[in-house]
Amino acid sequence: MQPIRSDATQESTKTLIKDRFELVNLLGSGGMGSVYRALDRRKVEANDSDPYLAVKLLNDDFKQHPDAFISLQRESRKSQNLAHPNIVTVFDFDRDADLVFMTMEYLDGTPLDKLIRQNAGKGLEKERADNILRDITSALMHAHSQRIVHSDFKPGNIFVTKKKGAKVFDFGIARAVSGGLAEASGEKTQFDAGTLGALTPAYASLEMLKGEEPSESDDVYALGCVAYELYAGRHPFNKVPADKAKAQRLKPKRLKSLTRRQWRALEGALAFERQERIQDAAEFMRLFFGRNRAAWLVAGIAAFFSVVLGVSFYFQYQEQRQVDQAYKAELEQKLQQELLVSRIADKKQAIDRLIQQAALSVDWERDLRGELKELAALGSNEAYIDEAQSRIASLFFTAAREYIAAGELENGERALTRADGWNTADAAQFIEIKRALASEKAKLEARLLAEQQAEIARIAAEERAKARAERERKMAIHNQQVEAIIGKLERQLRCGFGLNVTGDIAGTLSEMRTLDSKKAQKLEPIVASELASCFGRLARENPKRTAALLVQAQTLLPGQEALSRFKIDYCGHLEPGTGGRGLRYSCADPLPGGGSGPALVSVAGESRQVISMGRYEITWGDVRPWCSRSGVCGEGVKTASSAMPATGLPVEAINGYLAWLSQETGYRYRLPSYREWFGAASANGEREQPDRNCYLKYGGIEKGGELVAANAGSSNANGLINHVGNAAELVLDGNELLAVGGSFLDAMSSCLATTKQRFDARNNEEVGFRVVREAPRN
Structure with missing residues (x-):
C-alpha cells in the first residue's frame, strides 16, 4: 500500500461512503487495498477548518479472501491500540454494503520508498537518515512493547512527513507474539492475518519465509534492510530474499558513513539466523545510537530547523486552505440537489423491487415501511406513496382469499389484518373478505365440534383400557427392577475389605431411590445394620482400614443409628500379652x-x-x-x-x-x-x-x-x-x-x-x- 499523501494526481470517481465520506482522489494502492483522500461531510457541515482525512478501502482481489473483513478490522484495532507519534493514527473501521474501509489521519509528505529511489546508489544525508531511522525504530519499539510484530515492515509502509517526522503504517498483517494482546483476547485462535500471505520477500526474515511463529526479531531484520537503504541507497542483498541470500552466502558491503559501533549493530540486525540476530527494536536502538552526549545540541538544531521549515510551509498551507474552502462551498451547493434527486430515485426503485418480490414476510413488510418512511422524509411524494400502499394491501387481500379457499383460515385472517394495516386499503374488499372468513369459520367450528365429541368418546374408552394395561405392565417391571436391585445390593454387601461403599453400594442405593423412594427408605436401615455388623468383624482384623470404610458408610447413610453409634476399637484386634x-x-x-x-x-x-x-x-x-x-x-x-x-x-x-x-x-x-x-x-x-x-x-x-x-x-x-x-x-x-x-x-x-x-x-x-x-x- 502506498502512503497517505497530498501530491497524488489521479482523480477518483465521486464515490460517497456511508453518506459521509466523499472520495476526492486516489493516493495509492497496495497488497491489501487502496487509500484515498476524502472529504468528511460532517466536518463540512460543522465548518471544520480541516475536513480532509484518508480512507483505506479493501481491494477487490483481497476481498475474495474469507478473512479479509477481519484483516482490516484487526489492522484498525491494532493501529488504534498502538497510538504513538511515529505510527499513523487510525480513527475508525466500518463497512458500507460491500465496501470495507477504515479512516485515518491525512499526512503531507513523501513515502520513504520514493525518497530512496530519488537517492539510489548514494543514500540520504547522514543527519536525515539518522532522524528517519530513529523515528521508525521508536515506532517498532512501541509496537514490540505491546507484543505486536508488524510482519511487513518495508520502505513502502513508511511515510516521511513534512512536519511530523517519519511514520509507520499498514499493520495489516501485524501479529501478536505469544503472551501478547491478541492471544489474551482470544484473537490468535480466531484469525491470523499472516495467513493472507501479504509479506514482502525482500524484507522478510528467514523464519517468516519458513512460516515459523512471529518474533520481534523478524521486524529487526526488515529494519536492518531499511536502515541500509537509508545510508547506502540500495538494498543490502539487492532485494534477494533471506533464504536465497543465505544459500548464496551474500554479505552486505561495509558502509563507511557509519561508525564501527553502528556497523556492528546493523550487522546484528541483518543476521540470517534468529539466534544470532538482535532480538527487538529497543536493543537495536541502544546498540546503534547508544548514549548521545550531544543530544541537547541535536534537539536545539532540530528545533531551529523546525521553525525555519514551518515559516516556509505556512504560505503553502494558507494557499491550499483557500482552495479547499472554495471547493467545499461549490460542492455543498452542487450536491444538495443531486443527492436529493438520486436518493428519491433509489428509494422508489427499492420499493418497486420489494413489491415485485411479494414475499409477504414480516421482514419484507418492515423493510417496505422503512423505505416508505425514508422516501416521505425526502420530500413530497404522496401520490407515489399512496399508490404503493394500495399495491401492498392488494397483495395481502389476494393472499387472504387464497388462504380462505384452501381452508387455512388463520393464515387468511392474519393476511386480512396485515392488509388493513396499510392506510389506503380498499374498505369494500376488506368487508367482503371478512364476511367470507366469518362464514367459513362458523362452518368449520360446527364440523369440528361434532368430530371432537365423537373422537373424545372413542379416545376416552381406549385410554382407560390402555391406562389399566400400562399400570399393570409398569408394576410388573417395577417389581422386577426392585428385586434386581436388592439382589445386586446383597452381593455388594458381602463382608470384606473389598466393600465398595462410595461406588457400587452408593450407586445401587441411588438407583433404588430413583426407582422407588419409599422402598429405599425402608432399605437404608437394613443396609446400615449389615454394614455395622460387617465392620464389627473387620475391625478385629484391621481397625484402620475399617475406619475408612465406616466414614464412607456414615457419609452415604447419615443419621442411621447402627452406623452413627458404631465405635471402632483400634486395640480390639490385639490379643492380651502380645x-x-x-x-x-x-x-x-x-x-x-x-x-x-x-x-x-x-x-x-x-x-x-x-x-x-x-x-x-x-x-x-x-x-x-x-x-x-x-x-x-x-x-x-x-x-x-x-x-x-x-x-x-x-x-x-x-x-x-x-x-x-x-x-x-x-x-x-x-x-x-x-x-x-x-x-x-x-x-x-x-x-x-x-x-x-x-x-x-x-x-x-x-x-x-x-x-x-x-x-x-x-x-x-x-x-x-x-x-x-x-x-x-x-x-x-x-x-x-x-x-x-x-x-x-x-x-x-x-x-x-x-x-x-x-x-x-x-x-x-x-x-x-x-x-x-x-x-x-x-
Whole structure:
C-alpha cells in the first residue's frame, strides 16, 4: 500500500461512503487495498477548518479472501491500540454494503520508498537518515512493547512527513507474539492475518519465509534492510530474499558513513539466523545510537530547523486552505440537489423491487415501511406513496382469499389484518373478505365440534383400557427392577475389605431411590445394620482400614443409628500379652485434630477383663496439646523435651489430661489400678529388665541418677517399657494413690515391680504416670 499523501494526481470517481465520506482522489494502492483522500461531510457541515482525512478501502482481489473483513478490522484495532507519534493514527473501521474501509489521519509528505529511489546508489544525508531511522525504530519499539510484530515492515509502509517526522503504517498483517494482546483476547485462535500471505520477500526474515511463529526479531531484520537503504541507497542483498541470500552466502558491503559501533549493530540486525540476530527494536536502538552526549545540541538544531521549515510551509498551507474552502462551498451547493434527486430515485426503485418480490414476510413488510418512511422524509411524494400502499394491501387481500379457499383460515385472517394495516386499503374488499372468513369459520367450528365429541368418546374408552394395561405392565417391571436391585445390593454387601461403599453400594442405593423412594427408605436401615455388623468383624482384623470404610458408610447413610453409634476399637484386634512381640502389636486412638493418642498394648486386667495399657510412660509431648489449652501444667511444659516422661504434674492436671483424652477419642482413659499395673509390669513373674533406669554405682560404672526418654530400654513380655525405674508411676489402690515401680533415684536392689510407696504430692518430681484405656461397648 502506498502512503497517505497530498501530491497524488489521479482523480477518483465521486464515490460517497456511508453518506459521509466523499472520495476526492486516489493516493495509492497496495497488497491489501487502496487509500484515498476524502472529504468528511460532517466536518463540512460543522465548518471544520480541516475536513480532509484518508480512507483505506479493501481491494477487490483481497476481498475474495474469507478473512479479509477481519484483516482490516484487526489492522484498525491494532493501529488504534498502538497510538504513538511515529505510527499513523487510525480513527475508525466500518463497512458500507460491500465496501470495507477504515479512516485515518491525512499526512503531507513523501513515502520513504520514493525518497530512496530519488537517492539510489548514494543514500540520504547522514543527519536525515539518522532522524528517519530513529523515528521508525521508536515506532517498532512501541509496537514490540505491546507484543505486536508488524510482519511487513518495508520502505513502502513508511511515510516521511513534512512536519511530523517519519511514520509507520499498514499493520495489516501485524501479529501478536505469544503472551501478547491478541492471544489474551482470544484473537490468535480466531484469525491470523499472516495467513493472507501479504509479506514482502525482500524484507522478510528467514523464519517468516519458513512460516515459523512471529518474533520481534523478524521486524529487526526488515529494519536492518531499511536502515541500509537509508545510508547506502540500495538494498543490502539487492532485494534477494533471506533464504536465497543465505544459500548464496551474500554479505552486505561495509558502509563507511557509519561508525564501527553502528556497523556492528546493523550487522546484528541483518543476521540470517534468529539466534544470532538482535532480538527487538529497543536493543537495536541502544546498540546503534547508544548514549548521545550531544543530544541537547541535536534537539536545539532540530528545533531551529523546525521553525525555519514551518515559516516556509505556512504560505503553502494558507494557499491550499483557500482552495479547499472554495471547493467545499461549490460542492455543498452542487450536491444538495443531486443527492436529493438520486436518493428519491433509489428509494422508489427499492420499493418497486420489494413489491415485485411479494414475499409477504414480516421482514419484507418492515423493510417496505422503512423505505416508505425514508422516501416521505425526502420530500413530497404522496401520490407515489399512496399508490404503493394500495399495491401492498392488494397483495395481502389476494393472499387472504387464497388462504380462505384452501381452508387455512388463520393464515387468511392474519393476511386480512396485515392488509388493513396499510392506510389506503380498499374498505369494500376488506368487508367482503371478512364476511367470507366469518362464514367459513362458523362452518368449520360446527364440523369440528361434532368430530371432537365423537373422537373424545372413542379416545376416552381406549385410554382407560390402555391406562389399566400400562399400570399393570409398569408394576410388573417395577417389581422386577426392585428385586434386581436388592439382589445386586446383597452381593455388594458381602463382608470384606473389598466393600465398595462410595461406588457400587452408593450407586445401587441411588438407583433404588430413583426407582422407588419409599422402598429405599425402608432399605437404608437394613443396609446400615449389615454394614455395622460387617465392620464389627473387620475391625478385629484391621481397625484402620475399617475406619475408612465406616466414614464412607456414615457419609452415604447419615443419621442411621447402627452406623452413627458404631465405635471402632483400634486395640480390639490385639490379643492380651502380645505387646512384647514388637511395635506392630501396639495400637493408638486417632485424635480429631490430627495425630494420635498414647501407644497402647493389650493386657489382661482384673476379673479376666481385657484392657489397653500405655506402652510407655506419658511424655511431655503427649500432654502438651492439653496443657496449652488448659494452662494448668506450668511454664516448664513449653521447654521440656517431648520424649521425656511428664513428671511432677499435680493430680488435678493428670485427671484433666485423662478427661480431655477421653473426650477427644471417645474412650474412657484413666489411671491403672495397682493390681492392673502390677499384673502387666510383673508379666507373670518375669524378671525385671537388666537395663532398667535405676541408680547403680559399681567400680567405674554409674547408671541412673536422671530420667531417660520414655521409649528407651527394653520391653517386657506385655510390651511395657520403663515400667520399672526411670519415673515412678502413679496408680490407684482403692481410694489411695501410690507411686510404684521405683525411679531413677532408687538403687537397683530396691527398684522392682514390687516397689511401692504412698504418693506425696509435695515431693513428686520423679513421679509420672501410665494410662489405661477401657474397651468400648458397641
